[in-house]
Amino acid sequence: MxxxxxxxxxxxxxxxxxxxxxxxxxxxxxxxxxxxxxxxxxxxxxxxxxxxxxxxxxxxxxxxxxxxxxxxxxxxxxxxxxxxxxxxxxxxxxxxxxxxxxxxxxxxxxxxxxxxxxxxxxxxxxxxxxxxxxxxxxxxxxxxxxxxxxxxxxxxxxxxxxxxxxxxxxxxxxxxxxxxxxxxxxxxxxxxxxxxxxxxxxxxxxxxxxxxxxxxxxxxxxxxxxxxxxxxxxxxxxxxxxxxxxxxxxxQGAPQEATLRGLRFGFLKHVGFGLATNAEVAVLVEGAVAKLQEEGAVVEDIDPPFNQQEADAIEDFYRHRSYHELKTLPVDERAKAELIDAWARKAAGDSGNDHHAQFLLTQLARDKAMQMLADHDVLVLPTVPITAFDAELSTPEGHGQFAPFCNTLLFNLTEQPALSLNCGFTLEGMPVGLQLVLPRFADRFALDLAVTVERVLAVCRKWPNLA
Structure with a gap:
């Protein structure tokens, strides 16, 4: 058959x-x-x-x-x-x-x-x-x-x-x-x-x-x-x-079970800027963290050290990348991509000095993010503070383009491994992600930890049947 x-x-x-x-x-x-x-x-x-x-x-x-x-x-x-x-x-x-x-x-x-x-x-x-x-x-x-x-x-x-x-x-x-x-x-x-x-x-x-x-x-x-x-x-x-x-x-080789007992997790419930965490997302993430504690993990809440000024500077810094890319194209071609062009054009008035100032603020945020792991083995936080929004939108209505990236963008700056695992579903059946962040270069441990945490969370799911 x-x-x-x-x-x-x-x-x-x-x-x-x-x-x-x-x-x-x-x-x-x-x-x-x-x-x-x-x-x-x-x-x-x-x-x-x-x-x-x-x-x-x-x-x-x-x-x-x-x-x-x-x-x-x-x-x-x-x-x-x-x-x-x-x-x-x-x-x-x-x-x-x-x-x-x-x-x-x-x-x-x-x-x-x-x-x-x-x-x-x-x-x-x-x-x-x-x-x-x-x-x-x-x-x-x-x-x-x-x-x-x-x-x-x-x-x-x-x-x-x-x-x-x-x-x-x-x-x-x-x-x-x-x-x-x-x-x-x-x-x-x-x-x-x-x-x-x-x-x-x-x-x-x-x-x-x-x-x-x-x-x-x-x-x-x-x-x-x-x-x-x-x-x-x-x-x-x-x-x-x-x-x-x-x-x-x-x-190389299959991932191995990691030991959660004694592993120190820093729990970052929010990052200090961006979207507010949806109530159902918060409940599911906190429930996942509780399961890690049941396995012997040591969890400590962390106060967010970041602010909106740093978040805005990070977005402005990346805006220049898109502006440079689009600026090489004819105006009538750029007009076909109205949303990204309008977002990128906000970089047009920045001077080189402005761009360097943005870069320095990204480095300040980088330093703060690295410090959060000084006393912890792993950071844990919601991957995104919300669940998926309307398909026709580029960002949740009423929010800036980078708003949904608030919990993820920091860890690109720090060059650390960071992963997302499903930790459950809302009442409407939408998935919620749990983000784990590890020290630089700990990619093998990230994979071992992912397999372990996935087993501990034991999320029951039946994949969508669209065929």
Whole structure:
């Protein structure tokens, strides 16, 4: 009997690899189901803008032959995924989510490092997934693609900027996916879609080309174990990224249970700026923290050391990146991306002195964030203070564009690993994320801790059935 979409969705990458090894499933069969799922589900969620069915099927045939010979290329050989629009995929037009590039998209001459590692490991690339304009929104809003919708509630956003990848994961189209994160673009959609997502230490996953010293690529999945499996692949070395860290062999192999007893958690209920924490989010996060305490974790509340002035400076600092990118385009092309252009144009009057002052305030916030871990092993806080908002909006009504990033953006500045795990659902059935932040370079411990905390939280969930 042929595999059904629901069976495929519920297996996950780890189970697929076990089935390949036993000969119970083949990459050709699985890829066919993934393509059928994409066909059925994408009209509802708008997560995929480019498909390479023929290329995927050919790659699956090659993978099947390798498995027949018991010679898989890597720990994800034959597993389907999508590539985010913001990552170079050789020969495939790249829009970075914005209609400002509709007439003249970027045509990458090579793969980004993480995409190259996926290919080299035998991962099946189904196509490319959507993202918001220039990666600067916490929503699936895109002037190029239209809104990407959340599989848990199609009226809600999937989050941004890794919007298409997160929606495709939650809908079951793919079991693993690489996101990118400059202020929260892995963790916010992971929270909104009930996923596991890791922003690694800066440099842990080679990134090229890179226009910002805070942007990273990292793994997303429906489970912490699958997230760790993907991390094994994409953390492979690449000399093109001069900032990449030495290869960490400890990332190889399955994650191990971490010991929570005696581990010191600093609990940050709010960060001192941004959105107020929704009451249901607060209850679910506090309940998750209580479960960690039951396992022996030591938890201490932390008063937030940050203020709105620092938050505004951080947003202004990043605004210059988008303004520079858009300023190189013709005015009539920029006009096609009205929201991001209007947001970026606020940087037009800044002097070099103003921009440096913004940078200094980002460093002050960085220092404060680092100090919070001086007396703690891990920070814990809500990933986002709210659940997913309306799909047609770029940010919650009445709030600034960076407001939903308030709990995530600090930890890009500090270059620390930070991850989001689902810690439950609201009464309306929307996922809530728990964020864990660890010391710089502790990426292996982050994966071990993710698997442990996921087990402790034991969130019961039945994935959306959209097919």
């Amino acid at each position: 042929a595999m059904t979409f629901r069976e495929y969705r519920d297996l996950g990458a780890t189970a697929l690899m076990e089935a390949y090894g036993k000969g119970d499933l083949s990459p050709v069969e699985v890829t066919s189901v993934a393509i059928e799922a994409m066909e059925a589900v994408n009209p509802k969620i708008n997560a995929v803008f480019f498909r390479d069915d023929a290329g995927a099927r050919n790659a699956a045939l090659r993978s099947e032959e390798r498995w027949r010979k018991k010679q898989p290329l890597g720990p994800l050989d034959g597993v389907p995924t999508l590539v985010k629009d913001g990552l170079f995929m050789s020969g495939v037009p790249m829009y970075r989510g914005t209609a400002a590039l509709a007439a003249n998209p970027i045509l990458p001459p090579f793969d980004a490092p993480c995409v190259a590692r996926l290919r080299e490991s035998g991962v099946i690339l189904l196509g490319k997934s959507t993202m918001c304009d220039l990666g600067m929104m916490a929503a699936g809003y895109s002037s190029m693609f239209g809104p990407t919708r959340n599989p848990w509630d199609l009226d809600k956003t999937s989050g941004g900027s890794s919007s298409g990848t997160s929606a495709a994961l939650a809908a079951g189209v793919i079991p693993i996916g690489v996101g990118t994160d400059i202020v929260g673009s892995i963790r916010v959609p992971a929270s909104f879609c009930g996923l596991a997502g890791l922003k690694p230490s800066y440099g842990r996953v080679p990134y090229y080309p890179n226009s910002c010293p805070a942007a990273v690529a990292g793994p997303m999945a429906r489970s912490a174990a699958d997230m760790a499996l993907l991390m094994q692949v994409i953390a492979g070395p690449d000399t093109r990224d001069f900032a990449s860290l030495p290869f960490d062999r400890s990332l």
